[in-house]
Amino acid sequence: MDFEPSSEQQMLIDQVRRYVREEIIPLEAKLDPDAAELDPADHARLVEKTKAMGLFGIDIPKQFGGPDIDIVTRVLLAIEMAQHRAGLYVPCYGTFGGAGLAQIFEANEDQKQRYLYPTLRGEKKPFFGLTEPSGGSDPARAIQTRAERKDNGWVLNGAKLFISGADRAQYGIVFARTDASKGRGGITCFIIDADTPGFYVRRVVHTLRSSSYATELEFKDCWVSDHQVLGEVNKGFAVANDRLTRQRIPYAASCIGVAIAAHEMAIEWAKMRSTFGEKLANRQAVQWMLVDNEIDIRSARHFTLEAAEKARRGLPFRTEAAIAKLIASEGGGRVVDRSMQIHGGMGMTKDLPLERWYREMRIRRVGEGPSEVQRMVIAREILGSNLR
Amino acid sequence: MRLRLDKPWRPLTAEEAGRLPGQLGVYQVGDAQGTIVYIGQAGARSPFGLRSELQREARERGAGHQFRVEVNQQYRTRWFELLMVHKADHGSLPADNAKNPPPALGRLSPA
Numbered sequence: 001m002d003f004e005p006s007s008e009q010q011m012l013i014d015q016v017r018r019y020v021r022e023e024i025i026p027l028e029a030k031l032d033p034d035a036a037e038l039d040p041a042d043h044a045r046l047v048e049k050t051k052a053m054g055l056f057g058i059d060i061p062k063q064f065g066g067p068d069i070d071i072v073t074r075v076l077l078a079i080e081m082a083q084h085r086a087g088l089y090v091p092c093y094g095t096f097g098g099a100g101l102a103q104i105f106e107a108n109e110d111q112k113q114r115y116l117y118p119t120l121r122g123e124k125k126p127f128f129g130l131t132e133p134s135g136g137s138d139p140a141r142a143i144q145t146r147a148e149r150k151d152n153g154w155v156l157n158g159a160k161l162f163i164s165g166a167d168r169a170q171y172g173i174v175f176a177r178t179d180a181s182k183g184r185g186g187i188t189c190f191i192i193d194a195d196t197p198g199f200y201v202r203r204v205v206h207t208l209r210s211s212s213y214a215t216e217l218e219f220k221d222c223w224v225s226d227h228q229v230l231g232e233v234n235k236g237f238a239v240a241n242d243r244l245t246r247q248r249i250p251y252a253a254s255c256i257g258v259a260i261a262a263h264e265m266a267i268e269w270a271k272m273r274s275t276f277g278e279k280l281a282n283r284q285a286v287q288w289m290l291v292d293n294e295i296d297i298r299s300a301r302h303f304t305l306e307a308a309e310k311a312r313r314g315l316p317f318r319t320e321a322a323i324a325k326l327i328a329s330e331g332g333g334r335v336v337d338r339s340m341q342i343h344g345g346m347g348m349t350k351d352l353p354l355e356r357w358y359r360e361m362r363i364r365r366v367g368e369g370p371s372e373v374q375r376m377v378i379a380r381e382i383l384g385s386n387l388r
Numbered sequence: 389m390r391l392r393l394d395k396p397w398r399p400l401t402a403e404e405a406g407r408l409p410g411q412l413g414v415y416q417v418g419d420a421q422g423t424i425v426y427i428g429q430a431g432a433r434s435p436f437g438l439r440s441e442l443q444r445e446a447r448e449r450g451a452g453h454q455f456r457v458e459v460n461q462q463y464r465t466r467w468f469e470l471l472m473v474h475k476a477d478h479g480s481l482p483a484d485n486a487k488n489p490p491p492a493l494g495r496l497s498p499a
Contacts, residue, residue, distance in 0.1 A: 032431040034464045040491045167472065167494025200497040203391070204469040206462045213465040218499070350432035 003305040009073050015053060016080040023049065024084050024092055033350040036086060036211040038093045046095040047122070057097040059250070060120055061105065075253045075308040079301070082257025085353035088360045089209060091254055097122055104173060104191070106231050106239065115171055115191060127172035129160045129192070129217060130240055136162065139175065140184030140237055145219060147176035147188060153226055154178070154190065156198070156219040166215045167201040170194055174219070175236050182234060189236035191228045198222030208359040244369060248321040249311065251368050252304040252328035256297060258357050259328075259335035263293045265354070266339035280342065289338040296331035303327050322369075322377040329364035330371060336361050391473060391498060397422060397454035405442035408457060413438050414466050415457040417445055417484075422454065426484035427474065429467040472496035 005013060027042055028035075038046070050056045058074055060066030069077075081091035097120075104116050104126075118124040135142035145158025156176050166172055171193050179186030192199055198221045205214040231239055267290060270281040280286045304327075307320035336357045340347035347354045365371050393416055398404050400417060415438060417426040430441040438457050445455065460466045468490070475481055476496050481489055 032433055032464065034432065036464075037491065167496060168492050194495075200499075201495060202497060202499050204465060204472070204496065206389075206465050206469075210462040210465055213468065215494075 001306060001309055003302065003309075005076055009076055012055075012069075012073060013076055013080055016055070016077050017083075019049070019053070020080060020083055020087075020092065024095075028085050033085065033353070033356060034211040036090050036093075038095075043093060043095060046093075047097070050092075050096050055096055057120055059098045060103075064105065064116070064120055066120075071249065071312045072305060072308045075249060075304055078250050078253035079257040079260065082254035083261040085356060086211065087261070088254050088258045088357060088364070089212065091257070103243075104230055107191075110227065111191060111230065124170040125165060125168060127163055127166040127169040128243070129163050129166065129172045129174035131160060131162045133159055133161045133216075139240055140187065143175055143177050143187055145174070145176040146180075147178050147190065150223065153223055154188075154229075156190065156192070156222040156224065158219050159202075160217040160219075162205060162214040163217055164212065164214055166194075166217055167204075173230055173239075175240055176219075178236075179234055184237040186234055187236040187240070188233050189230040189239045190224055191230050192219075192222070192224060193228075196222055196224060207363065209363055210359070211356070245318050245321050246311075247368055248325040248374075249304060249307050249317075251364070252300065252307070252321075252324040255328040255332035255361065255364055256300050256304060258361065259293070259297050259300065259332040262336045262339040262354060262357055263290070263297060265352070266290060266293065266342040269343055286342055289342060293335045293338055296335050300324070300328040300331045319378055319381040322374040325368065326371050326374040326378075329361070333358075333361045333365060391469075392477075393456060393458055393470060395456045395458070397456055400442070400446050400449060400453040400455045401451075402443060402446045405439060405446050405455070408437075408439040408442055409459060410436035410439050411459045412461055412463045413457055413459040414463055414470060415442060415445075415455055416470070416482075417449065418454045418456075420452050420454070424474065424482045425453075426482050427467065427470045429463045431463055468493065469496070473498060 023046055027038060047056065054067050057066050058069055058077065062068040078091065081096065082088055086093060104111065107116050115124065119126055130139055132142055132144055134144050145156060145160065147154040147156045158176065171191055174190050174192045175187055176190060177186055178188040198219060200218045200220065201215050202218045203216045205216055207214060270286050270290065271279060273280045304324040307317050307324040310317040310320050336354060340354045340358060343352065343354060346352060349355065397418055412430055412432060414427065414429050416424050418424050428441060430438040434440045442455055471481060471485060471490065472494055473496060476498055480486060
């Protein structure tokens with residue numbers, strides 16, 4: 001496969017690269033190094049800009065008003081969008097729109113009117129409620145939140161952990177067990193309004209990612225009507241699985257973006273900085289670190305674009321997405337680590353974005369399915385899915 | 389880490405603030421009765437972290453106030469947490485935070 005960008009793709013890449021360098025990075029210079037939000041006025045101004053560029057809601061399918069950009073091009077652009085201090089988790093501070101994991105394209109028309117369209121217009125924020133205190137890597141078995149039939153609806157009881165944005169969201173999609181005897185075939189996806197009685201955001205969960213927090217949720221006799229079931233009863237695992245698989249590709253892309261930014265900083269520093277009468281760039285130890293960075297970045301880029309290309313062609317891409325996520329998150333972590341080493345003491349300070357990338361990139365080896373789960377997915381492809 | 393910052397109050401004076409570490413963290417300013425009037429953070433742009441922020445508070449507020457601090461590398465998420473807990477406990481933000489509230493403060497229902 002040829003992954004050289006076409007002239008149209010290159011034009012979009014250049015456009016986004018300019019946007020990041022001219023609009024985002026100068027604003028970032030005035031923000032706290034751990035900031036995750038822009039000033040609301042700046043955010044609104046930049047959203048108008050991305051709309052004028054025709055790139056707002058870039059991951060929204062065309063039939064829902066998205067800009068009709070294929071997934072390979074979206075990956076190339078996601079790599080660019082991540083190349084700033086907050087770029088790993090908040091590429092361009094959300095000024096390109098999108099709903100991430102909580103896009104509910106399988107909703108019925110009533111649900112689309114109430115949730116999907118307002119979300120795509122940027123009027124409502126959702127959260128994605130999958131992981132529980134009992135575990136996140138094996139949702140089919142770990143989900144202990146129960147939903148039981150009552151009064152033409154369902155009563156939810158249980159807890160969710162590591163949920164981003166639930167305290168600020170207007171609604172969320174929440175996975176609960178509706179049939180205890182059926183394993184992954186007994187999970188249903190519900191749309192829960194944040195003001196539903198019995199829904200609580202209980203606490204903030206502080207992590208390495210100190211720019212933003214996760215939350216712990218509790219559902220205590222939380223009743224919702226049948227209208228809040230997303231898709232079919234007991235078919236919720238497929239919804240979760242679809243989101244997680246699709247999300248692995250852009251997740252890998254943002255790791256690559258940050259790795260490129262760190263690598264470029266390291267190259268520039270190595271050419272400029274002298275020690276013991278010699279530029280760092282002339283020292284083999286540093287050269288080899290830069291070479292290893294280059295190899296990590298090129299391989300992550302190759303495998304991520306390969307996964308995107310298979311998705312674009314409508315082919316199965318679960319294994320390829322797992323490979324991309326694995327290589328980009330692990331390789332990205334190594335690149336940031338080497339780049340810090342090359343920068344010496346300066347690399348450890350909050351003056352540079354490297355220390356934030358280092359902390360946040362560490363989470364990437366666990367978030368959205370840890371490296372070990374990606375390896376399990378790949379092993380099943382190699383050895384057969386009936387092996388445990 | 390306790391959810392609420394409930395350490396003893398200290399007088400908000402230049403001398404007392406000068407004893408603080410130059411570290412990152414969060415702080416509360418209270419009036420003479422111990423009502424919290426402001427929750428602040430000492431982020432990475434504060435020249436000497438908590439010391440600089442509280443010295444500034446002492447200068448700007450004058451006599452009759454108290455403070456307490458928590459050294460915390462996760463000053464941003466802890467700051468949001470303290471604001472949300474205050475809102476859950478009292479129904480509103482501290483008076484001086486309410487004048488310039490953070491743009492997207494979430495809601496919390498501590499158990």
